[in-house]
Amino acid sequence: MISISAQSEQLMQAFQSGFEQSSFSNGERQIMLHAVEVFSRKGFVGTKIKDIAQSAGFSQGYVYTYFKSKEDIFTRIAALASGGAGRAVRYAAQLRGTAIERIGWLTEAFLSPDSLAMQHWRLMLLLSSATDAIPDEAKRISKERQAEPIEAFIPLIIEGQNEGDVVQGDPLMLALAYFSMVQGVGLARLQTTMPLPFPTAEVVLRLLRKNG
């Protein structure tokens, strides 16, 4: 049984999109922070500049002091968010421990019901659905970074196979299975408000574990 550890907490920080820490001016960060929340509830087209401004406590026109357009806000958010998963995998890869342990910590971070982790999945969803209605630039960036987590995960799988903890098989296919599952759990969590016995990290690891 894997328990929430110091490693997992550090990992979650890497996972999260990092709007807070970024080097923005005050108004800029304030607007970004609220824009993330509104966009993830209403989508790109459904979000009106007025919604973001009101949420952040500014007037509608003030938003244009910091951002050129609605597309601009969205694209900057997409750029920050789409780096999260890859960052988390790279962070996990360089922790000390066996490969399967590190994969376990990573999985806990991904599946955390923490609100910032959930926000990540909401944003990923946004970037995957209604793709003809989101800015091209945002799409480009998110597509560009899409392979990052998978590529960084493959060495971990190979290590795990060499250590005898991970099943044999094409590492790329195993990585895709892993991320499909993790993403699916993230999505499932978003779809319901009821407290249900969602798959734990241990269950997800059954996909990879030898003698699962």
Add this chain to the structure above:
Amino acid sequence: MISISAQSEQLMQAFQSGFEQSSFSNGERQIMLHAVEVFSRKGFVGTKIKDIAQSAGFSQGYVYTYFKSKEDIFTRIAALASGGAGRAVRYAAQLRGTAIERIGWLTEAFLSPDSLAMQHWRLMLLLSSATDAIPDEAKRISKERQAEPIEAFIPLIIEGQNEGDVVQGDPLMLALAYFSMVQGVGLARLQTTMPLPFPTAEVVLRLLRKNG
């Protein structure tokens, strides 16, 4: 190894949302069919009535002959689409075969790269993201039917456990794990255009199979 069978093909028909077969008048069906496609690309707010009309080869105003509003179109689509997964599970449950066999056929139908199956996942995605921007009635209906596939799947799991093919454990948790995974693969497929070794039914079944 499970191969595409007569069972799987029948199953896919149950899975698919059934806009074609439904008892609509000609213009009505024509519009619905195109509306599904446009909505799934542009989302609810991003889709303009003109887009649907043009796609179906009608004038903008003509759409209102059959549909009261944009919400009306979307809600009717949501109603048809949100029944698909439950229908497929119920169909699978009453096939002849061991539980794990029937689950295998079902999984093949869910993971089929068939365009109508993909459309199902695109619509599910639409109903799960930007939820503050889709009609309340559509949300209500889709939420109402959300539990159907899981409820219908649980007896299959229990059967499989009794037959010794499925791992022990809370059947609800196993069902949630299964649907998370299936959904995750559907989503992963939508996210990329490249031909990648996406998890097959056999890989998904590792989550459930005893001595996987």
Add this chain to the structure above:
DNA sequence: GTCTATATGCTGATAGAC
């Protein structure tokens, strides 16, 4: 730094012609 006012364009929905 922050707000108000406004121009400009688009969209949903209706009415009515053919």
Add this chain to the structure above:
DNA sequence: GTCTATCAGCATATAGAC
């Protein structure tokens, strides 16, 4: 059955006041 014309409302982005 199908289209054209049109209205009323709203949203983005800008200009300029304080």
